[in-house]
Amino acid sequence: MIEKKSVVQPKQSKFYLNDAILGYLLVAPALLCIIAIALYPVLNTFKLSLYYMKLQLIGLTHFIGFQNYISLFNDPRFRSASINTVIFTIVSVSLELVIGMIMTLLMNKKFKGTGLVRAAILIPWAIPTIVSALMWKFIYNDQFGLLNDILVRMGVINSYKAWLGSPSLAMGSAIFADVWKTAPFMAILLLAGLQNISYEFYEAAKVDGAGSIRRFFSITLPLLKPTILVALIFRTLDAFRVFDLIFVMTGGGPGNSTETLTIYAYKTLFRNLDFGIGSAIAVVIFIFVFIFAVIYIRLLDKSILE
Amino acid sequence: MGKKSKIMTSLVSLMLVLVLIAGCSSKGNSTATNSTSKNEPVTITYSAGKDSTPATQKLVEAFEQKYPNIKVKVQELPNSSDDQHNSYVTALSAGDSSIDVLAMDIIWTPEFAAANWLLPLDDKFTQEMRDKFLSGPVEAVTYDGHIWAVPRFTDAGVLYYRKDIISTPPKTWEELIQMAKDNVGKGGTKYGIVFQGNQYEGLVCDALEVIGSNGGNVLEGDKVTINTPQAVGGLQYLLDLAKIAPPGVTTYQEEDARNVFQQGEAIFMRNWPYAWSLVNGDDSPIKDKVGIAPIPKGKDGQAGTPALGGWNLGINKYSKHPEEAWKFVEFVTSEEGQKITALEGGNLPTIKSLYQDKDVLAKNPYWSDLYDAFITAKPRPVTPFYPQMSDSMQINFHKALTGEITPQQAIQNIEKDLNDIIKNEGKK
Numbered sequence: 001m002i003e004k005k006s007v008v009q010p011k012q013s014k015f016y017l018n019d020a021i022l023g024y025l026l027v028a029p030a031l032l033c034i035i036a037i038a039l040y041p042v043l044n045t046f047k048l049s050l051y052y053m054k055l056q057l058i059g060l061t062h063f064i065g066f067q068n069y070i071s072l073f074n075d076p077r078f079r080s081a082s083i084n085t086v087i088f089t090i091v092s093v094s095l096e097l098v099i100g101m102i103m104t105l106l107m108n109k110k111f112k113g114t115g116l117v118r119a120a121i122l123i124p125w126a127i128p129t130i131v132s133a134l135m136w137k138f139i140y141n142d143q144f145g146l147l148n149d150i151l152v153r154m155g156v157i158n159s160y161k162a163w164l165g166s167p168s169l170a171m172g173s174a175i176f177a178d179v180w181k182t183a184p185f186m187a188i189l190l191l192a193g194l195q196n197i198s199y200e201f202y203e204a205a206k207v208d209g210a211g212s213i214r215r216f217f218s219i220t221l222p223l224l225k226p227t228i229l230v231a232l233i234f235r236t237l238d239a240f241r242v243f244d245l246i247f248v249m250t251g252g253g254p255g256n257s258t259e260t261l262t263i264y265a266y267k268t269l270f271r272n273l274d275f276g277i278g279s280a281i282a283v284v285i286f287i288f289v290f291i292f293a294v295i296y297i298r299l300l301d302k303s304i305l306e
Numbered sequence: 307m308g309k310k311s312k313i314m315t316s317l318v319s320l321m322l323v324l325v326l327i328a329g330c331s332s333k334g335n336s337t338a339t340n341s342t343s344k345n346e347p348v349t350i351t352y353s354a355g356k357d358s359t360p361a362t363q364k365l366v367e368a369f370e371q372k373y374p375n376i377k378v379k380v381q382e383l384p385n386s387s388d389d390q391h392n393s394y395v396t397a398l399s400a401g402d403s404s405i406d407v408l409a410m411d412i413i414w415t416p417e418f419a420a421a422n423w424l425l426p427l428d429d430k431f432t433q434e435m436r437d438k439f440l441s442g443p444v445e446a447v448t449y450d451g452h453i454w455a456v457p458r459f460t461d462a463g464v465l466y467y468r469k470d471i472i473s474t475p476p477k478t479w480e481e482l483i484q485m486a487k488d489n490v491g492k493g494g495t496k497y498g499i500v501f502q503g504n505q506y507e508g509l510v511c512d513a514l515e516v517i518g519s520n521g522g523n524v525l526e527g528d529k530v531t532i533n534t535p536q537a538v539g540g541l542q543y544l545l546d547l548a549k550i551a552p553p554g555v556t557t558y559q560e561e562d563a564r565n566v567f568q569q570g571e572a573i574f575m576r577n578w579p580y581a582w583s584l585v586n587g588d589d590s591p592i593k594d595k596v597g598i599a600p601i602p603k604g605k606d607g608q609a610g611t612p613a614l615g616g617w618n619l620g621i622n623k624y625s626k627h628p629e630e631a632w633k634f635v636e637f638v639t640s641e642e643g644q645k646i647t648a649l650e651g652g653n654l655p656t657i658k659s660l661y662q663d664k665d666v667l668a669k670n671p672y673w674s675d676l677y678d679a680f681i682t683a684k685p686r687p688v689t690p691f692y693p694q695m696s697d698s699m700q701i702n703f704h705k706a707l708t709g710e711i712t713p714q715q716a717i718q719n720i721e722k723d724l725n726d727i728i729k730n731e732g733k734k
Contacts, residue, residue: 055399056420056690057731077701142554143566162554165503167708253505254556255705270392271693273421 042286048279055273068280078281080256081264088175088246088260089239095179096235097228100186105216107187108194125184133248136177140164140249164250167257174246174258178239186231193227194220225303233296237289261285347374348630353381354409355390361651368646369637376630387411387507398423403624406631409458412616412685413507413692416449420690425621426452430632442614443656446685454620456639459653461615462683463515464676465599466567466575466585468493468592475599479516479543482602486550486573493595498550499574500563505704508559510686510696511613512576513703516543518611518684520604524695525687528728533721536606541706541713543604548707556708568592576601578615582672583652598672600679614683616656654680691727698723 049068053061072078107118124132139146140163148160163173201219210218243262246252252259252267261281269278354362366378383390391414397405398418410418418424431453436444443457465482467475471492476482486498502508514524522537524530548555552566560577567575568585570592575581585596601610619635621628637643644655648666654673660666661677687695698720706716 055395056417058421142552142557143571160553162552162557165554165556165708167710250557251504251506253700253704254708255505255710256701267697270395271388272691272697273395273417273693 045279045282045286048275049283051276053275053279055275064276068276069284072277072280072284077256077259077264078261081259081261084171084258085240085242085260085262087171088178088242088258089236092175092178092182092239093232093235095175096183096186097232099179099183100190100231103183103187104190104194107191121187122184124181125188127181129181129244130248132181133177133245136173136180137164137249140173165254167255170250170254170258174249177249178242178245181245182235182238186235189231189234190224190227193224197223226300229296229300229303233293233300236292236296240289240292241285261288347377348627349377349379350406350625350627350630350634351379351381351404352407352409352634353383353394353405355387356382356385357651359651361647361653364646364650365638365643368642369634372637373630373633376633378634381405394418394423398622398624401624403622403626405622406625406627407634408620408622410455410618410620412443412446412457412614412618413696415447415455415618415620416688417690417692418620419449419452419454423623424454425623425625425628426454427456427621427632427635428453430636431456438658439656440658440681442681442683442685443616443618446614446616446688447618449688449690455618456620456635457656458617458619458639459644459647459651460656460680460683461578461580461654462612462676462680463511463576463601463615464579464612464679465601466577466581467597467599468495468570468573468595469597470595471495471573472597475597476602479519479546479602479604482574483546483550489573490550494570495573497552497566497572499547499576500551500555500558500566500572501544501547501576502558502560502563503548503551503555503704503707504557504559504562505700506559507696507700509703509707510699511615513541513544513699514684514686515576515601515611515613516540516547516604518613519601519607519609521607525689525724530721530724530728532724533717536604538713538717539606540604541703541716544703544707545713556704579654579676580652582670598676600676609682610679612679612683614685616654691731694727695724698727 050063050065051061052064052067103121107114107121127135138144142148142160142162142165145160145163147163148157151157152160161169164170197220201223202215205215205219241262242260243266246258246260246263247266250258252263262285265278265281265285268274268281272278352366357363362380366380369378370376383393390409391411394405394408394410394414399421415424419426436453439457440460443460447453447455447457465475471489472485476485483498490496490498502512517524517532517537517540520536520540520543522532522534522540524532552558552571554562558566560581563575563577564581564584566572567577567581568590579598582596582598584590586593601612603610619638621631621635625631638647639656641657641660644657644660645663645666647653648655648660648663649669652670655661655666661673667674686692689695702711702716702719702723705711706713711719
């Protein structure tokens with residue numbers, strides 16, 4: 001047997017190319033592209049973050065080591081931007097998960113008009129963020145905003161409120177708009193996972209007398225765990241880097257209460273032309289996002305192995 | 307068959323990659339051959355924010371008629387001045403030569419000059435020419451002892467009032483607040499005043515106006531002089547104004563304020579002169595019911611000090627046609643050019659004599675009354691680090707306006723930030 005196998009193996013020649021090298025060669029074009037458009041900018045940003053570099057004083061550019069990072073950690077504005085980002089991420093992603101799950105369970109039900117319900121649920125996700133941000137800005141308007149009108153008619157509030165104009169309301173309003181837009185995305189991902197769960201589990205559970213709540217927590221949730229984790233990776237990373245929504249709705253105001261790390265990085269880089277500090281903020285965002293991704297992927301590996 | 311075709315495939319894919327790389331790198335050289343023979347018309351590119359009036363079109367037509375050998379291509383940028391700033395930063399920091407003449411907001415000139423993106427114009431925009439211009443705008447294009455741009459038009463904050471409700475406009479902020487309280491409700495009004503209270507550049511203009519009109523000041527040379535009782539008192543006026551304004555005034559920019567005023571809901575409005583033709587437009591519910599007056603003064607101040615706005619024309623340092631570019635700048639900012647801008651665009655000229663021009667005054671009768679106020683308009687700090695300073699002012703003024711901190715704290719925070727910024731400027 002063994003001898004027979006060795007006969008099949010090709011003879012060594014100088015043109016011989018083993019599969020590994022061929023593999024590398026074939027992915028080389030893609031790899032080069034990734035290096036050019038992803039790795040190079042990341043490394044260059046990291047390099048810039050170690051320099052004193054302001055475009056207005058371009059002649060004074062020089063290496064300063066980790067000085068930019070040290071001044072960032074002593075900067076109260078950086079601290080409050082980090083806190084805002086974390087609050088935005090945690091609150092919006094948890095709400096999206098819960099609401100997305102409810103939407104999924106609804107969409108998964110078979111009844112007349114399922115297609116219509118699915119389409120209706122998906123519409124917010126189909127609207128570009130810039131457009132939905134502007135739309136919500138109008139909805140929150142203090143003079144002719146829809147939200148004020150509805151709430152006053154319902155008797156919830158007495159007078160029109162400036163939803164984006166007071167520090168106590170603005171962050172909540174921005175989170176609400178984000179949840180409205182991205183809960184459907186969560187729902188699509190979860191729906192795909194849900195439809196992979198075999199119906200037999202539910203039937204067996206029914207025979208054993210498990211109620212619908214028990215079935216959800218003992219079958220749906222555990223089997224959906226990998227999908228939930230993938231959905232959470234996407235949404236956490238996105239929410240952590242939120243920019244367009246907040247930029248359009250509040251620009252970071254009122255009183256900087258909605259300024260996130262990306263907005264702060266943008267203002268430092270493009271408005272203040274401070275490329276050193278701006279790059280340092282960008283690197284910090286990158287590191288945070290990287291840590292999140294690693295944690296999630298670890299959890300995901302574990303849950304698949306189970 | 308296996309190995310030979312494998313080798314071939316890999317070689318072909320490698321070639322493809324190399325072709326791609328080569329294709330990218332050779333792109334730069336092909337456009338460099340640019341013949342500037344005298345007879346052929348030269349095309350220059352003028353980059354500016356979108357102009358919704360016919361002024362830019364008319365200017366280009368008049369210029370091309372006068373200089374048949376120069377063609378002007380207008381490159382329109384987005385309306386928002388922040389977006390324009392960012393597209394200039396991207397293009398100019400990369401040494402892009404595709405823009406020859408650029409329109410700049412008054413606050414960018416020192417910044418762009420310090421970044422080495424502009425051609426100095428000392429010998430072109432001569433002292434003799436400068437003397438014909440208003441002093442505020444000329445001060446704003448002077449940085450580091452050189453001239454970097456030519457003022458194209460100017461802007462200054464003004465007070466709009468409902469003349470069907472108020473007979474004589476207020477001279478002081480106290481009078482204004484009292485008048486608003488006494489008259490609110492008349493003529494369908496719901497609020498005393500609207501102004502620009504969003505966290506953005508416009509808030510800095512409004513706040514520096516009340517501070518200046520109460521005798522406060524931000525910088526004197528390199529010294530931060532903002533921490534005075536006058537400045538704190540001035541900022542307090544802004545908080546008092548917010549109390550007679552709609553609740554959402556903390557989100558208002560120019561157009562939000564104009565919309566509320568134009569719907570007849572407010573007695574007063576702080577805004578720029580552009581709003582005049584709009585609130586008096588045929589579709590405006592308050593057409594012919596509006597008066598315009600200088601910014602009031604505070605109890606500790608000498609006079610109302612309107613914030614100076616306006617736009618300048620500069621020449622890209624990397625322009626391939628600096629001479630032709632200058633011809634265009636010279637024409638647009640000449641009396642002839644500024645008259646077109648004033649008549650077609652409704653923008654305030656930077657040349658003094660145009661404020662006596664019959665045609666200009668026929669179209670904008672209130673300009674002669676406001677001339678005295680305009681010439682006192684104060685530029686915001688002229689420094690390449692203005693964006694950083696503005697950032698600190700935007701945040702702290704807005705925190706004070708939304709009640710998070712007191713005006714005293716806001717002024718102290720700004721003083722500290724500005725001192726840090728100035729200290730870091732000299733850091734080697």
